Amino acid sequence: MTLTGTPRPLSGAPRRPTETARRLAAFLAERAPWRVYATYAVLWVCALESTLAVLTPGTDWTVGGSLLVEVVTVYLALLFVRVVDEQKDLEYDRLHHPDRPLPRGAIDVRELRVAMVLIVVAELGLTGWRSLLLTGWLLFGLLYICFLVQLERWSATVRDRIFVNLLVSYPVQAILSVHIWLSFREATGGGxxxxxxxxxxxxxxxxxxxxxxxxxxxxxxxxxxxxxxxxxxxxxxxxxxxxxxxxxxxxxxxxxxxxxxxxxxxxxxxxxxxxxxxxxxxxxxxxxxxxxxxxxxxxxxxxxxxxxxxxxxxxxxxxxxxx
Structure with a gap:
């Protein structure tokens, strides 16, 4: 299961932006339905920030703009994980899940990498105006996600031993939790x-x-x-x-x-x-x-x-x- 740019998915003439946008939208609707991913982002951010508010008496925490921006930031990060995983698992999916969008040709690797770039740009816009720390930490998380792909390629132990894989992949969740905490501190000064x-x-x-x-x-x-x-x-x-x-x-x-x-x-x-x-x-x-x-x-x-x-x-x- 490696992130691969094989000739088949990368070949062919570039598609029009509108066609690429349509294919990406269809891919996300199938593999990352917004009702699931957006709901998870909302619940996760609200739960963690409200926990911090309870543990920090007197903190002026409100359900407002800062929380909404962090929800969108986490949601996009989850989409980034999904897009990377689809590429990482391409060879496996060709054998075991040929009906998924990437192996069946409903989307290709080039278009998924375009989506990755667009997500990074959007994330920079969402975090850059708040603080350099938030931006840097988020970029670290996105880079770690990409590093995991190479790690699975280099190490059969990481790739095939489920507890080892959990040990190196769970930090993605931890990194995003830290980002939520940093966002809370940026907005309230507490935590x-x-x-x-x-x-x-x-x-x-x-x-x-x-x-x-x-x-x-x-x-x-x-x-x-x-x-x-x-x-x-x-x-x-x-x-x-x-x-x-x-x-x-x-x-x-x-x-x-x-x-x-x-x-x-x-x-x-x-x-x-x-x-x-x-x-x-x-x-x-x-x-x-x-x-x-x-x-x-x-x-x-x-x-x-x-x-x-x-x-x-x-x-x-x-x-x-x-x-």
Whole structure:
């Protein structure tokens, strides 16, 4: 699985800009639907920034322009990851997923690289006017994403060993979490490094529940990229369930709903209900209705946990909202 510019996808006369734009739009609609990617960006940024606001009493944090700009910045970074991954996995997809846009010829490598350039330009515009630190850190993240492609080419261990691959690829999420923290500091002047660490760990556990869940299989499948192939079913289930419980516990430690009153207390306990998605996924998986842990409940846990955290944090930061 390498980022490759083989003659086939790069050959042919250049297309008109309007045709390239149409093909890119169709590609993104299929491989990076905005409802999923934009929703994730909104929930992630809101959850992490609201966590920082709770941990920094007196911070003048509002749901406003700075937060919106950071959401768009993170959303574009996620699109960049998707575009790079499609190129990285081209050879694999030709064998196993020939119906995807790049192997079937609905888009080519040149057009995807045009998209990468356009995203970088847009990101420079979104961050450059805020601070050089935000711009530099984001560019570091985008360069790291591209570096991972070469790393997988150079190292069979990174490419083929799923836990090693997770170890070197998760920093992309961590880098973006740091960017959200830096944006929060730029906008409010608050948010210490220890508070950022708490927020980053919280987001890590919530994300890793989804990551482990979607690659936990009921049976060992030779050649499949499943965590359960390496640590066994029990080990993979322990990671899946453990991350969900750890994420929820950290959310409660941040919000401390037992110290709230009235409607604010109800809002504070809202993140706990995300465990309902954990229970649903476990029930479906245990009943062997799906060969792997169902993706829907895993995504539901992530989305509902972030939404619940944001609502609960608002009840703490803006108690007048909760009553």
């Amino acid at each position: 210490s490094a220890p508070h950022a660490l708490v927020g980053g760990l919280l987001c890590m556990f919530v994300f890793l529940h989804f990551e482990f869940a979607r690659k936990t299989g009921a049976q060992e499948v030779p050649g499949a990229t499943l965590y359960s192939n390496v640590v066994g079913l029990r080990g993979s289930l322990a990671l899946t369930v453990g991350c969900a419980l750890a994420g929820t516990a950290l959310v409660l430690a941040v919000v401390r709903p037992w110290e709230l009153h009235g409607a604010a207390a109800l809002a504070g306990w809202l993140p706990v209900t995300a465990l309902g998605f954990l229970a649903t996924g476990a029930e479906r998986f245990a009943a062997l209705r799906t060969p792997t842990w169902p993706t829907g409940p895993a995504m539901g846990y992530l989305a509902w946990q972030y939404l619940g955290l944001s609502v609960a944090a608002l009840a703490v930061v803006r108690p007048g909202i909760g009553g």
